[in-house]
Amino acid sequence: MIKIKEALCDFCGTCVSVCPVDCIELQEALIKIDQNSCTDCMLCVYVCPIETLEYSHG
Amino acid sequence: MDDQYDVIIIGAGPAGSVTAWHASLGGAKVLLLEKDRDIGYPVRCAEGVGAAGLQSIVDPDSRWIANKIKGVDLISPHLKTIHILNEDFGFVLNRKIFDNFLAEKAAKAGAEVLTKAYAESLCFGENGRVNGVVFSHFGRRLSLRAKIVVGADGVESRVGRWAGIRTQLKMKDIETCVQYTMSNIDVKPDVCEFHFSRERSPGGYIWIFPKGDGIANVGIGISGEYARYKSPLRYLEKFVQEHFPKGSVLTTAVGGVPVSVTNRQIVKDGFMLVGDAAHQANPISGGGIVPAMVAGKLAGKVAAEAVQAGDVSQSFLEKYEKQWYRAEGRTQKIMYRLKEAVYKLTDDDLNKTADAVLSLPEEKRTMVSVFKKALFNRPTLILEALKVFKTSITEVFDPLS
Numbered sequence: 001m002i003k004i005k006e007a008l009c010d011f012c013g014t015c016v017s018v019c020p021v022d023c024i025e026l027q028e029a030l031i032k033i034d035q036n037s038c039t040d041c042m043l044c045v046y047v048c049p050i051e052t053l054e055y056s057h058g
Numbered sequence: 059m060d061d062q063y064d065v066i067i068i069g070a071g072p073a074g075s076v077t078a079w080h081a082s083l084g085g086a087k088v089l090l091l092e093k094d095r096d097i098g099y100p101v102r103c104a105e106g107v108g109a110a111g112l113q114s115i116v117d118p119d120s121r122w123i124a125n126k127i128k129g130v131d132l133i134s135p136h137l138k139t140i141h142i143l144n145e146d147f148g149f150v151l152n153r154k155i156f157d158n159f160l161a162e163k164a165a166k167a168g169a170e171v172l173t174k175a176y177a178e179s180l181c182f183g184e185n186g187r188v189n190g191v192v193f194s195h196f197g198r199r200l201s202l203r204a205k206i207v208v209g210a211d212g213v214e215s216r217v218g219r220w221a222g223i224r225t226q227l228k229m230k231d232i233e234t235c236v237q238y239t240m241s242n243i244d245v246k247p248d249v250c251e252f253h254f255s256r257e258r259s260p261g262g263y264i265w266i267f268p269k270g271d272g273i274a275n276v277g278i279g280i281s282g283e284y285a286r287y288k289s290p291l292r293y294l295e296k297f298v299q300e301h302f303p304k305g306s307v308l309t310t311a312v313g314g315v316p317v318s319v320t321n322r323q324i325v326k327d328g329f330m331l332v333g334d335a336a337h338q339a340n341p342i343s344g345g346g347i348v349p350a351m352v353a354g355k356l357a358g359k360v361a362a363e364a365v366q367a368g369d370v371s372q373s374f375l376e377k378y379e380k381q382w383y384r385a386e387g388r389t390q391k392i393m394y395r396l397k398e399a400v401y402k403l404t405d406d407d408l409n410k411t412a413d414a415v416l417s418l419p420e421e422k423r424t425m426v427s428v429f430k431k432a433l434f435n436r437p438t439l440i441l442e443a444l445k446v447f448k449t450s451i452t453e454v455f456d457p458l459s
Contacts, residue, residue, distance in 0.1 A: 010100075010310075010312040012102055012312045012313040012314065013212060013213055013214035013313070013314065014213065014232065014234055014312075014313060014314030016213075016214040016216060017213045017214050017215060017225075017226070017227050017232060017314050017316070018226060018227050018228075018229060018232060018282065018314075019226065020226055022216065022219050022226075026214065027093060027176050028093055028094045028095065028174070028176070042286075043229060043282075045286075046229070046282065046285050046286035047229065047232060047234050047282045047285055047314065048234070048285075048289065049234045049235055049236045049285075049289060049290050049291060049312045049313065049314070050236060050289065050291045050312055051289050051291065
């Protein structure tokens with residue numbers, strides 16, 4: 001599954017813009033991935049400007 | 059706040075605020091929602107803007123102009139500089155103050171503006187047409203009706219998806235960006251620098267935009283296509299270490315820029331998209347401020363006319379789409395093709411381009427000559443590029459429209 005290192009996140013929304021299934025919820029200082037709809041496609045991990053997201057097993 | 063509006067706009071960046079401003083001027087009852095606590099902050103922008111484009115919307119104002127730009131330096135991988143002089147090139151803005159100013163314009167024209175208002179979903183009426191917005195504000199959830207909802211929520215563009223429009227960007231059509239606002243660095247006071255290199259900024263460039271007083275925005279955008287191998291943060295750290303090892307970082311900004319053509323669909327019954335949410339930024343420079351404001355002005359006017367006419371159907375709102383294509387959309391398509399060609403050039407190609415341009419006499423070193431040399435084997439594209447330079451107010455590096 002894809003995890004967000006929340007303490008590092010700048011809430012810029014770049015990940016949201018490429019998510020093919022629109023499963024990332026972003027507010028002013030809150031970010032969540034809906035793991036039920038996430039397909040682990042990794043695009044958000046790749047596009048994050050500051051390496052905030054990562055793939056982790058389980 | 060009321061429970062019924064003519065137009066509700068989600069997002070108070072330049073696109074949303076200018077839409078709200080012009081819809082209000084046209085007599086519509088308007089509500090402008092911003093999710094963050096401040097309008098204009100955090101800044102997610104290099105803050106460069108072309109003079110002609112800016113002036114087509116607002117008169118420059120010393121309150122939000124940080125610096126006047128009188129030319130650009132295009133820098134090759136082997137560090138040769140092509141200087142292009144233009145006394146009226148453009149400005150570096152203070153976006154925080156600028157964005158506030160635009161929202162204030164909207165408010166003075168009669169729009170209601172609300173911050174910390176986080177849109178959660180859209181409401182739908184008969185035949186699935188959009189007819190309102192659900193948003194939360196300090197723990198309260200409100201559902202308000204609107205004849206027209208405008209998605210101006212930036213590169214994320216979730217509002218468009220809620221309305222049933224596909225707005226996801228391909229990885230090759232997004233620039234992933236990091237910027238430091240630095241002090242104690244030695245930069246030319248009135249020149250914007252663009253550093254091109256496939257090695258050091260793949261599918262994008264590094265910029266240095268001076269804000270005056272030895273302060274400058276130093277940033278990088280790279281194509282999403284290449285970001286999986288190395289993030290823009292790491293490229294920027296290396297550049298700053300090499301060029302400004304003693305500089306201080308006053309602000310760090312992070313964000314994504316759409317470098318696509320305009321979204322295939324930007325209007326539906328009772329619904330419009332503007333700005334980055336509609337992918338209206340200049341795909342070669344990434345400049346989005348002027349296109350967002352140009353689109354906002356058109357969208358706001360059309361929204362007010364639609365309300366007045368009692369017809370908010372897609373076919374009425376398509377007037378905005380058509381006007382956008384006439385104003386900027388057609389040019390943007392050419393810019394997109396230029397982007398695709400230019401960002402494929404190797405560092406060797408870029409070096410040869412720089413050498414070829416520098417062999418010209420100084421007065422012939424123009425942006426057009428740069429493209430002619432860079433794309434010498436693509437004559438039809440050069441012809442298209444020439445059209446762009448003649449017609450557009452959001453010129454290729456204007457500096458960043």
